[in-house]
Amino acid sequence: DFQFALEHDIKPAFGISEKELDFYVRNGIIHWSPRIQGILSRGKLAVQQTQESAHNYLISLLIKGAPGSGKTALAVQMAKDSAFPFVKVISPENMIGYHESAKCQMIKKVFEDAYKSPISCIVIDDIESLLDYVSIGPRFSNLVLQALLVLLRKQPPARHRLLILGTTSLSNETLASFGIENAFSSSVTAHSVTEGSEVIEIIKQINLFEKSDLSYLEKELEGKKLRIGIKKLIALSDAACQSKDAVADFVSLLKSEADLKLDLEIQDHY
Amino acid sequence: DFQFALEHDIKPAFGISEKELDFYVRNGIIHWSPRIQGILSRGKLAVQQTQESAHNYLISLLIKGAPGSGKTALAVQMAKDSAFPFVKVISPENMIGYHESAKCQMIKKVFEDAYKSPISCIVIDDIESLLDYVSIGPRFSNLVLQALLVLLRKQPPARHRLLILGTTSLSNETLASFGIENAFSSSVTAHSVTEGSEVIEIIKQINLFEKSDLSYLEKELEGKKLRIGIKKLIALSDAACQSKDAVADFVSLLKSEADLKLDLEIQDHY
Amino acid sequence: DFQFALEHDIKPAFGISEKELDFYVRNGIIHWSPRIQGILSRGKLAVQQTQESAHNYLISLLIKGAPGSGKTALAVQMAKDSAFPFVKVISPENMIGYHESAKCQMIKKVFEDAYKSPISCIVIDDIESLLDYVSIGPRFSNLVLQALLVLLRKQPPARHRLLILGTTSLSNETLASFGIENAFSSSVTAHSVTEGSEVIEIIKQINLFEKSDLSYLEKELEGKKLRIGIKKLIALSDAACQSKDAVADFVSLLKSEADLKLDLEIQDHY
Amino acid sequence: DFQFALEHDIKPAFGISEKELDFYVRNGIIHWSPRIQGILSRGKLAVQQTQESAHNYLISLLIKGAPGSGKTALAVQMAKDSAFPFVKVISPENMIGYHESAKCQMIKKVFEDAYKSPISCIVIDDIESLLDYVSIGPRFSNLVLQALLVLLRKQPPARHRLLILGTTSLSNETLASFGIENAFSSSVTAHSVTEGSEVIEIIKQINLFEKSDLSYLEKELEGKKLRIGIKKLIALSDAACQSKDAVADFVSLLKSEADLKLDLEIQDHY
Amino acid sequence: DFQFALEHDIKPAFGISEKELDFYVRNGIIHWSPRIQGILSRGKLAVQQTQESAHNYLISLLIKGAPGSGKTALAVQMAKDSAFPFVKVISPENMIGYHESAKCQMIKKVFEDAYKSPISCIVIDDIESLLDYVSIGPRFSNLVLQALLVLLRKQPPARHRLLILGTTSLSNETLASFGIENAFSSSVTAHSVTEGSEVIEIIKQINLFEKSDLSYLEKELEGKKLRIGIKKLIALSDAACQSKDAVADFVSLLKSEADLKLDLEIQDHY
Amino acid sequence: DFQFALEHDIKPAFGISEKELDFYVRNGIIHWSPRIQGILSRGKLAVQQTQESAHNYLISLLIKGAPGSGKTALAVQMAKDSAFPFVKVISPENMIGYHESAKCQMIKKVFEDAYKSPISCIVIDDIESLLDYVSIGPRFSNLVLQALLVLLRKQPPARHRLLILGTTSLSNETLASFGIENAFSSSVTAHSVTEGSEVIEIIKQINLFEKSDLSYLEKELEGKKLRIGIKKLIALSDAACQSKDAVADFVSLLKSEADLKLDLEIQDHY
Numbered sequence A, B, C, D, E, F: 001d002f003q004f005a006l007e008h009d010i011k012p013a014f015g016i017s018e019k020e021l022d023f024y025v026r027n028g029i030i031h032w033s034p035r036i037q038g039i040l041s042r043g044k045l046a047v048q049q050t051q052e053s054a055h056n057y058l059i060s061l062l063i064k065g066a067p068g069s070g071k072t073a074l075a076v077q078m079a080k081d082s083a084f085p086f087v088k089v090i091s092p093e094n095m096i097g098y099h100e101s102a103k104c105q106m107i108k109k110v111f112e113d114a115y116k117s118p119i120s121c122i123v124i125d126d127i128e129s130l131l132d133y134v135s136i137g138p139r140f141s142n143l144v145l146q147a148l149l150v151l152l153r154k155q156p157p158a159r160h161r162l163l164i165l166g167t168t169s170l171s172n173e174t175l176a177s178f179g180i181e182n183a184f185s186s187s188v189t190a191h192s193v194t195e196g197s198e199v200i201e202i203i204k205q206i207n208l209f210e211k212s213d214l215s216y217l218e219k220e221l222e223g224k225k226l227r228i229g230i231k232k233l234i235a236l237s238d239a240a241c242q243s244k245d246a247v248a249d250f251v252s253l254l255k256s257e258a259d260l261k262l263d264l265e266i267q268d269h270y
């Protein structure tokens, strides 16, 4: 049945519809911090190097960050912006219940397809999930890990260029032990939202609250610290909006789920 | 033979009979504490969000609690109350002796069926059992775990909405290590019965004892502490009722099986 | 070849001959202590609850005890006394060399057969052996364990009633780690023989020794302590009887194999 | 190919030739210590019990001892002396390179054949080797272990009698952890040769040395202690005999290979 | 599908095109330190010994070094320079997702092909990757390891000569535990670039920067210490060249990725 | 494909050509120490015992020693000198990439062939490699180990005689844990070269250096200590001979690869 999937489910090698990519950036990219632009610039640079370098035909960039910090959306946005003729997302979502060799073959197939296009971009999403990683043990698929390590360093055929974008929530220690960090050309970190003012910026841009609510919210969050991924933040604000007492509910949700506090000393563990 | 089961035993994708759901709530939902209403409200909110949110088409809620605390009954009650056109319970009862890949395929199939309905509800019952978890080792099926982690975060197709309700007796530490807590949007705890007065409330509502017995029982349990799940509590009262000396037998059973004591300091380990 | 066994060796689902059950109680049930009656009463109560309860259609009782303490005989006696139309013993003896999935299927099959009868009794004999448990490691079949845990909690179909009797020599700690104790409705302990007077009672009832020997034996064992299972005790007395010097030989066997001592402080480790 | 072996290599179930059994007692049984007679008597008693007991139709005896202490020869001698119509040796020699399930099936087959004879004797030789036991890890076949544990306790069919003789070099601790000691009705220990005088007794009986040499040897070994199995002792004396300086060579071999010393305090580790 | 690969993908046994080898030395060999010549001389000596020795027909040389230090390029350069009629590179790139036995067969096939040529050279590239080695556990394919250990010591058939060149990033400790160091005749280390002056030498030779920039760069790097593999160094300079502010960007990249510091005390961990 | 190998690659059971054996003693046996003669005498004695003993038809000798100490050459020399009609070498070289059961079958086949000849000699070369032993873990094939342990103790059929010669670099501790030392009748150690004078003796006999060089070399090595296997020593001298400055190069190679020092206290770790 994997064999069947390999033959029937896989889209034609060249091209992936704009639509499918949009699916991963459902809520757009909100510029809630100058760092967002910084990350996207790193992506743009990588795209440019892939196109123009005389010495390197294989460029790779790893996007690290806490769960829900927006890694997938950022990587897919970079891939979209590349406008390369071949763009493909390798995602655990399409490999549920597959054994490791099936996974390897699927991953390998994407790379082989990419090698056929003169210039390609592959997004390897959620590396820990591709590896079936769980910290207890720890357990993971060494077969998939080794396949990734080789593919990340393998040159595309002559006159072909390849950009690889990876995303992961694995800690730096684990990435080092796995040799993943080393296998990427470079890496960049997606941060969690940690400032009350950043929350307000985001709320303004998603435009779910009433104007009147906003000023009240600003007072509530002013100078406060918290820790929450953009993904969950959007979910919470959406949930709160369904209530009559939207602002109060939102603040209380932030307290219980995002550790909202006055001037808390928070260090990003990435 | 799993293949056969997949093709023949599985009910048609859309719809599950009211009757089958009732089977999981055999003894109804007794409101022995205001917390019961609290839990059901969380369920109602999740149902509403699933129906109406503009940003989130995938909502999930994890019901945690000690063995026998009523997790399954509460989750199924929420699912019934949703009145969604597609409601399905994923239960280890239908996967006895299946190997992990067979389990994964069955679970995946339920999700695929759910994706076909415009709005669906899936109950993932007894997650530790689905994972074949045993604390010695510990051992568990990483294949099933990884499948659940991906399915819990995978968006339903465009214009389709999905509510996932999970139940588990796993400790918070284990849930964290497994990344399960993180994969659910939110969670709620089902508590054990810990007050004598709560027992009396339950006894009154199940209506098994004679009126005359009740006042005697009240005196016996007044101000006492214990720890017992609603599931076992109903079983014990039922057993005691078969005897002539129902009240005395019931109290003695509570002493041996529910640690009934005067004013014991009990902390719920959830 | 397991498939073959499944189809040919297995007896018709309904009914097991009286004779087969007697095989497990080869030497009858000797009432060498009031506790024997106590255990059998617990069995009778479970039978009655299974027949009459309005709320519980699934009752289970675990018989714990040291090797050779008579667990199997007691469980099978209870099953016989139930006079239920369906009685079946799940025993490792019929699964030698089977792999865990074959075991699971056999166990599952017995339950499925039981579900067809309006009221049934299943004896799960020697749980540690069904689990292929060995303390080194420890090693055990998690597949069989998980199957048992689910089957022990799974309700029979509507209007069907099921009584499950289990036997095991596993320690309470191991039973807890495995979640087995929790999965049974209740449990009871079979004890070893620890008093000289109990030995005499047994010797009298099995009627192997000469009358003249008995008084001499009484003097020898008066006030003495020992630890031996009823199973081995019967074997030793039988062996001694073959000798001319039956009483002396019997006492010396008790000394070497049952730690026979004057007034030894013995704690049953169950 | 195991299947083939099962069908073609296996001798007809009833009867094993006298010759084949003699093969295991190549060098006869030398009565170098009164303990040898003691061990053989235990065997004779077990044979008698198997034939005559009214309560026990399954008797088993475990022969423990250091490598080369003569366990196999002693067990096979007992089996020969039983003169039972069915005698069979289960030996790892016939299962080289077989996987655990093949081993289980072969072992099971021998028992099934034995059950067909009214009275049978099975020798389970070299249990540690049947289990593929190695102390590093430790590793062993749990499948074979569990099969043995069940077969050792399983009653032969009605009106059939079975005697099981086992041999092993495993330590008492390991035997206990494995539950093997518990599964045998009783056990007996084969000892190493530890006295100079015992060596002389053996040398006399195997009759390899010249008469003149013997008195010289007696002086050399008088009052000395050593530790060597009868198997190796016979091999060393045989090797020494090939030399011209037989006695001196023999003594020097005993020094290097059997730790020959004056009055050494030796405790048998069994 | 491995079978297929074995039959179709593999090039004819004798000869590998000059072009394919060049692929591994994409950026040539820059003589940025006298040690480079030293390493190549060791290779030349090994080639000569393989051709002329009267006693040794099997010579092997292991090239150790940090990731990106140029191991593969150096080994392949030696192989090219040998001008042997049979030259083949065993590389993990062609075995992605293969299980260990498939890998073994592929490796074995290359050796068998080599044995057919009177004089051959095999490059075993990236040994850790061939072994699927990961430090967590650690995990690795013992089947591949054992195959390599045997092949590294196995004499070619009479009148045939074989040179084996290996590359690895494994630490000396791991190489010792694996018995790999011992299996090679001798070994040599490829070093990282650690001196500012070495960087300038390399920059001059790859000729990417403007003349004017060079003098400025010299001032910046004079007397500085860093640690970077030649592979990454070429990549960074190439990336910097795409910017307008090439020199400044290059220096800043060296600071973040190569730990560029004034007079840092650096010990090569090889 | 193993099946194929079994049927086609294996030489006819009786007889192995003189030539093939010579292959393992490529450089002859140099008598660089009286111990060499001692080892060969042990072999001669074992051959004689195999031929003449009245009690022992199975003799085995284990040759232990550091890597490259000449174990294989010595064992094969003994086998050649036996002039037995059946001589066979079991070597890992012919089992590359085979799984453990294939290895077992091959080993078993050699023994079965040997049993057909009236008198046979089997060399089990490189036992650690046959076991796929690696100290990390440790890992090894228990199936092969158990097969060897049984075959090493299994008597050849009546009127057939068998000599088994084994070689290994495993430490004594590991050999004991594996039960290998115990399974062999006796053992002997091959030593490394540790004296300067021994080196000179060897150099003289291999006759690669000029006469004039020898006296200079003697002065250089006089009274020096080192540690090197004869195998590597021959390789180094051969390498040095290719240079113009043969003696100086040879001494410098000994310094770097054989730890050549003045009067170093060296203990052989065997």
Ligand SMILES: Nc1ncnc2c1ncn2[C@@H]1O[C@H](COP(=O)(O)OP(=O)(O)OP(=O)(O)O)[C@@H](O)[C@H]1O
Pocket: A024, A025, A026, A027, A028, A029, A030, A031, A032, A036, A065, A066, A067, A068, A069, A070, A071, A072, A073, A074, A126, A167, A169, A230, A231, A234, B153
């Ligand atoms: N600046 C931003 N960066 C990233 N995502 C953003 C940003 N602004 C809005 N979003 C939205 O936030 C969501 C981020 O979710 P995403 O799945 O990318 O997170 P993630 O880190 O990959 O999560 P996970 O750890 O679960 O894989 C997307 O819906 C995206 O459209």
Ligand SMILES: Nc1ncnc2c1ncn2[C@@H]1O[C@H](COP(=O)(O)OP(=O)(O)OP(=O)(O)O)[C@@H](O)[C@H]1O
Pocket: B024, B025, B026, B027, B028, B029, B030, B031, B032, B036, B065, B066, B067, B068, B069, B070, B071, B072, B073, B074, B126, B167, B169, B230, B231, B234, C153
């Ligand atoms: N307030 C309540 N909450 C939950 N269950 C209740 C309540 N009142 C009565 N019940 C009854 O109690 C029983 C609870 O059993 P349930 O199987 O749901 O417990 P559980 O926590 O899922 O047990 P387990 O840990 O074995 O899975 C059901 O029969 C249900 O009808």
Ligand SMILES: Nc1ncnc2c1ncn2[C@@H]1O[C@H](COP(=O)(O)OP(=O)(O)OP(=O)(O)O)[C@@H](O)[C@H]1O
Pocket: C024, C025, C026, C027, C028, C029, C030, C031, C032, C036, C065, C066, C067, C068, C069, C070, C071, C072, C073, C074, C126, C167, C169, C230, C231, C234, D153
């Ligand atoms: N009071 C008693 N309780 C149990 N068994 C008794 C009693 N009196 C006599 N017996 C006899 O003792 C024997 C008990 O053996 P049984 O196999 O039931 O023990 P067990 O605890 O199951 O042993 P094991 O631990 O080996 O499974 C039976 O033959 C039974 O007939």
Ligand SMILES: Nc1ncnc2c1ncn2[C@@H]1O[C@H](COP(=O)(O)OP(=O)(O)OP(=O)(O)O)[C@@H](O)[C@H]1O
Pocket: D024, D025, D026, D027, D028, D029, D030, D031, D032, D036, D065, D066, D067, D068, D069, D070, D071, D072, D073, D074, D126, D167, D169, D230, D231, D234, F153
């Ligand atoms: N008293 C004796 N007891 C046992 N064996 C004896 C005795 N006298 C002589 N022998 C001979 O000694 C040898 C004992 O070897 P045997 O194989 O039985 O030892 P073992 O303990 O089974 O060895 P292993 O540990 O290798 O299995 C046999 O050849 C037997 O004929």
Ligand SMILES: Nc1ncnc2c1ncn2[C@@H]1O[C@H](COP(=O)(O)OP(=O)(O)OP(=O)(O)O)[C@@H](O)[C@H]1O
Pocket: A153, E024, E025, E026, E027, E028, E029, E030, E031, E032, E036, E065, E066, E067, E068, E069, E070, E071, E072, E073, E074, E126, E167, E169, E230, E231, E234
């Ligand atoms: N002196 C040199 N030594 C080695 N490589 C050099 C040298 N000068 C330039 N190069 C170039 O540097 C690159 C070295 O990359 P190579 O793949 O050989 O490194 P590596 O150590 O094998 O890396 P990895 O650890 O990833 O396997 C090649 O492109 C090679 O052409």
Ligand SMILES: Nc1ncnc2c1ncn2[C@@H]1O[C@H](COP(=O)(O)OP(=O)(O)OP(=O)(O)O)[C@@H](O)[C@H]1O
Pocket: E153, F024, F025, F026, F027, F028, F029, F030, F031, F032, F036, F065, F066, F067, F068, F069, F070, F071, F072, F073, F074, F126, F167, F169, F230, F231, F234
């Ligand atoms: N006295 C000697 N003893 C052994 N080998 C000698 C001796 N003199 C010369 N040689 C030669 O030395 C070489 C020894 O290599 P051999 O393969 O036997 O060593 P080994 O210990 O088996 O190595 P390894 O540990 O790799 O298996 C052979 O070529 C042999 O001809």
Ligand SMILES: [Mg+2]
Pocket: A071, A072, A073, A125, A126, A167
């Ligand atoms: Mg993501």
Ligand SMILES: [Mg+2]
Pocket: B071, B072, B073, B125, B126, B167
């Ligand atoms: Mg439940």
Ligand SMILES: [Mg+2]
Pocket: C071, C072, C073, C125, C126, C167
């Ligand atoms: Mg029992």
Ligand SMILES: [Mg+2]
Pocket: D071, D072, D073, D125, D126, D167
């Ligand atoms: Mg034996």
Ligand SMILES: [Mg+2]
Pocket: E071, E072, E073, E125, E126, E167
């Ligand atoms: Mg490389």
Ligand SMILES: [Mg+2]
Pocket: F071, F072, F073, F125, F126, F167
């Ligand atoms: Mg060797």
